[in-house]
Amino acid sequence: xxxxxxxxxxxxxxxxxxxxxxxxxxxxxxxxxxxxxxxxxxxxxxxxxxxxxxxxxxxxxxxxxxxxxxxxxxxxxxxxxxxxxxxxxxxxxxxxxxxxxxxxxxxxxxxxxxxxxxxxxxxxxxxxxxxxxxxxxxxxxxxxxxxxxxxxxxxxxxxxxxxxxxxxxxxxxxxxxxxxxxxxxxxxxxxxxx
Amino acid sequence: xxxxxxxxxxxxxxxxxxxxxxxxxxxxxxxxxxxxxxxxxxxxxxxxxxxxxxxxxxxxxxxxxxxxxxxxxxxxxxxxxxxxxxxxxxxxxxxxxxxxxxxxxxxxxxxxxxxxxxxxxxxxxxxxxxxxxxxxxxxxxxxxxxxxxxxxxxxxxxxxxxxxxxxxxxxxxxxxxxxxxxxxxxxxx
Numbered sequence: 001x002x003x004x005x006x007x008x009x010x011x012x013x014x015x016x017x018x019x020x021x022x023x024x025x026x027x028x029x030x031x032x033x034x035x036x037x038x039x040x041x042x043x044x045x046x047x048x049x050x051x052x053x054x055x056x057x058x059x060x061x062x063x064x065x066x067x068x069x070x071x072x073x074x075x076x077x078x079x080x081x082x083x084x085x086x087x088x089x090x091x092x093x094x095x096x097x098x099x100x101x102x103x104x105x106x107x108x109x110x111x112x113x114x115x116x117x118x119x120x121x122x123x124x125x126x127x128x129x130x131x132x133x134x135x136x137x138x139x140x141x142x143x144x145x146x147x148x149x150x151x152x153x154x155x156x157x158x159x160x161x162x163x164x165x166x167x168x169x170x171x172x173x174x175x176x177x178x179x180x181x182x183x184x185x186x187x188x189x190x191x192x193x194x
Numbered sequence: 195x196x197x198x199x200x201x202x203x204x205x206x207x208x209x210x211x212x213x214x215x216x217x218x219x220x221x222x223x224x225x226x227x228x229x230x231x232x233x234x235x236x237x238x239x240x241x242x243x244x245x246x247x248x249x250x251x252x253x254x255x256x257x258x259x260x261x262x263x264x265x266x267x268x269x270x271x272x273x274x275x276x277x278x279x280x281x282x283x284x285x286x287x288x289x290x291x292x293x294x295x296x297x298x299x300x301x302x303x304x305x306x307x308x309x310x311x312x313x314x315x316x317x318x319x320x321x322x323x324x325x326x327x328x329x330x331x332x333x334x335x336x337x338x339x340x341x342x343x344x345x346x347x348x349x350x351x352x353x354x355x356x357x358x359x360x361x362x363x364x365x366x367x368x369x370x371x372x373x374x375x376x377x378x379x380x381x382x383x
Contacts, residue, residue, distance in 0.1 A: 013205045018212025047297040057220035059295045065228045067289045068297045103285045103353050117249040123259035128355045
């Protein structure tokens with residue numbers, strides 16, 4: 001009886017540990033597969049035919065079709081600069097210099113990945129429709145109610161997720177430099193919470 | 195004491211085995227991968243313009259609200275497939291995927307440098323470079339994409355240059371086709 005209990009315990013523990021760690025590394029990423037730059041994370045090999053098994057598992061679960069063959073990257077943020085989870089109860093300023101990309105778009109989703117309904121019909125700002133300052137930098141306000149300038153509406157409640165996609169990332173020499181792109185990511189700063 | 199150490203080792207080894215099995219089997223088990231979602235939309239070898247992502251509907255998770263997409267799920271069992279589309283801007287792109295979402299080829303408008311695109315999707319033994327060359331020469335600027343798979347997905351991405359471009363962009367994508375009607379003479383196998 002004791003041996004049986006012992007075996008069950010071993011098996012149960014192994015199941016929780018094995019599946020739990022697998023789930024975490026597939027859902028959240030890990031240092032093996034994902035780069036973290038401030039609040040942003042990026043699956044660097046997503047969509048590559050020679051990607052590692054974790055990235056392949058993530059791809060299957062995510063159901064996305066990222067474009068990778070031509071220097072595109074997708075950055076995800078669920079927290080602000082300080083690591084605090086993005087919440088609809090708070091207002092945020094997303095500020096940065098233009099990414100060195102042929103096109104980029106910053107879109108807001110709720111915690112489950114849905115676009116957020118709003119009267120303005122505004123779900124994203126991109127390189128072509130964001131209002132920029134004279135020096136090319138931009139400032140987007142993520143808030144529940146209208147703000148002057150680039151207002152990206154957030155939800156009535158719940159957590160938020162930002163996705164920054166950049167197509168045609170290239171530096172001055174026309175070389176696809178992931179590291180440079182990652183250094184140039186915008187900051188996400190909490191302004192006020194209600 | 196030895197039993198505890200032995201049990202701990204058993205847990206770790208078994209957990210590692212379960213971990214590896216779970217990770218490796220995920221691509222085969224995940225029921226809602228992109229291939230499943232796109233297969234549900236239409237038959238093979240048809241161009242489908244995906245509805246614009248909205249709060250109530252996204253064909254694929256985390257689609258861009260400011261990009262319009264059209265997709266062709268190709269099946270090469272009966273020979274090559276022809277994809278025709280307009281590419282209105284340098285930023286547009288065409289990307290090819292295996293059923294598990296591996297992006298084995300992509301080309302952007304910037305590289306194409308023209309607006310009317312004809313692509314033949316084939317496996318290597320269907321339109322060999324030698325066999326096909328003379329036929330393909332007849333059609334100007336035809337692109338042959340050799341795929342490693344008989345089934346796959348082609349995705350055309352059209353980033354909106356502004357909200358007012360949506361109608362024009364969607365109309366251009368709707369004019370795209372994906373079919374078994376090959377140009378020129380019949381070079382089926």
